[in-house]
Amino acid sequence: MGDIRRRGVVALGVTALVTPLTLALTSAPAQAASCTTQAGPYQKQVEKFLGRPMDGKQSAADCKAIKAFQDKHGITPDIGYAGSVTWGVMDLMNKQKAVGDKPNKDGKCPTNKGRIACVNLSLQLSWIQDGNKLVYGPVPVRTGRKGFVTRTGLKKIYWRDIDHVSSLYNVSMPYSQFFDGGQAFHSVGLSMWNPPGSHGCVNMTTATAKKYWSLLKNGDDVYVYGRKPGT
Structure with missing residues (x-):
C-alpha cells in the first residue's frame, strides 16, 4: 500500500440499494406496478x-x-x-x-479528554464535545455495514485530506479525517439513511463534514462505541 496516502484509502459506502440498517427485508409482493396495493406488516x-x-x-x-x-x-x-x-x-x-441535545446522557463517550468526536453506532449519531460541553451536534451519520463495520474504541485523528480521492474505489471523499487506518470522517452525496452503509468510514453530509473539519485537528480524540443494528 506504500505511503500514508495509499494506507489512508477508505471504503466509501456505495449505493448498493439493500437494507440501510442491514435489517432483514420483509418480502414485498412482486408485481410490475410501480406502487403496491398490499399493506405491509408495519x-x-x-x-x-x-x-x-x-x-x-x-x-x-x-x-x-x-x-x-x-x-x-x-x-x-x-x-x-x-x-x-x-x-x-x-x-x-x-x-x-428523541436524543435531543443530550447525546452523551449515558456518559459513554469520555468527558476527560478535552475536545473529542463521539460516534454512537447504535443510534448512528455523532457529535463533538469538550468535557461535558456539547460543541456540535448530534448529527446523523452513516457507518460501516455488515462485513465492513466501523471499528470501536478510542482513536486519534492522524491525517487530514480535504480533497481525498479513494484509489481503491475511485471515489471522491471530501473533508477526510482519518482516525483508524483507512477509516475516516468524510462527506458523501447520499442520504445518511441510504442502505446498506459505508465500508467502514463515518459518512456525513457536506455541511457536517465541513463543520467537523473546522472544529477538529490532527491529534484530537475520536471515540466509537455501540453496534450498528444488523452488523
Whole structure:
C-alpha cells in the first residue's frame, strides 16, 4: 500500500440499494406496478410516521407517500410497501430525534479528554464535545455495514485530506479525517439513511463534514462505541 496516502484509502459506502440498517427485508409482493396495493406488516407504524390516517390499510395516497420516502433514502424495492427496512429507517429517525441535545446522557463517550468526536453506532449519531460541553451536534451519520463495520474504541485523528480521492474505489471523499487506518470522517452525496452503509468510514453530509473539519485537528480524540443494528 506504500505511503500514508495509499494506507489512508477508505471504503466509501456505495449505493448498493439493500437494507440501510442491514435489517432483514420483509418480502414485498412482486408485481410490475410501480406502487403496491398490499399493506405491509408495519403499515400502521409507517402511516403514523408519515402523518397518514392510521387504519392499517394501503391506499393510493399511502403508497405514494411511502414510495417518496423510499426514493429519498434509497430503499428498495421502492414500491410503497411498509416492510421492515422502511420501518427500520423511520424507527431509527425517531430514536435519533428523541436524543435531543443530550447525546452523551449515558456518559459513554469520555468527558476527560478535552475536545473529542463521539460516534454512537447504535443510534448512528455523532457529535463533538469538550468535557461535558456539547460543541456540535448530534448529527446523523452513516457507518460501516455488515462485513465492513466501523471499528470501536478510542482513536486519534492522524491525517487530514480535504480533497481525498479513494484509489481503491475511485471515489471522491471530501473533508477526510482519518482516525483508524483507512477509516475516516468524510462527506458523501447520499442520504445518511441510504442502505446498506459505508465500508467502514463515518459518512456525513457536506455541511457536517465541513463543520467537523473546522472544529477538529490532527491529534484530537475520536471515540466509537455501540453496534450498528444488523452488523
